[in-house]
Amino acid sequence: KAGVTQTPRYLIKTRGQQVTLSCSPISGHRSVSWYQQTPGQGLQFLFEYFSETQRNKGNFPGRFSGRQFSNSRSEMNVSTLELGDSALYLCASSFGDNSPLHFGNGTRLTVT
């Protein structure tokens, strides 16, 4: 069974640009969550989607947004990039409530 796939693996952007990251969940999983991982803050919850609906959102500015498609694939977008947005962005999928998360290998975003 294929795992969670995230593309691209690496991105370098400049301040002020925007970026879109993509996530394909494990087949059959309908919930997709996104996390930001940095050395100082660890894993921080961004948002969770289920059946194309955002059900929860973390404490991030509105520049961070996401969406989920009918096939459960998900994208997240960061607009007006700042240096502090440099991080590993992780996508995780699960069957749904109370089910454990299964992570992809992340997208490493560097903002210069």
Added chain:
Amino acid sequence: QKEVEQDPGPLSVPEGAIVSLNCTYSNSAFQYFMWYRQYSRKGPELLMYTYSSGNKEDGRFTAQVDKSSKYISLFIRDSQPSDSATYLCAIYTGGFKTIFGAGTRLFVKA
């Protein structure tokens, strides 16, 4: 107070040692607990998933939940150099959200 606390280490042990990794949490209503292992440049990998109190064993790994103390543990028996990684505790908080500890870096020396 953070909802989940985990000592970031690093923790260094000789090969064959028993490793104990721990987290504390603040909300007694939490019931679903997980442990993940993360190697460098990889995403976290699910190791153990437990519900409520008690122990769960899988090979060399044992997860333990003490709800009365709000304390969760992961034990690794006969540790190997390949166990060197960052270990993250995680808790499903409800509201479609899982929170993570800071992660403990473990080094197992051959």
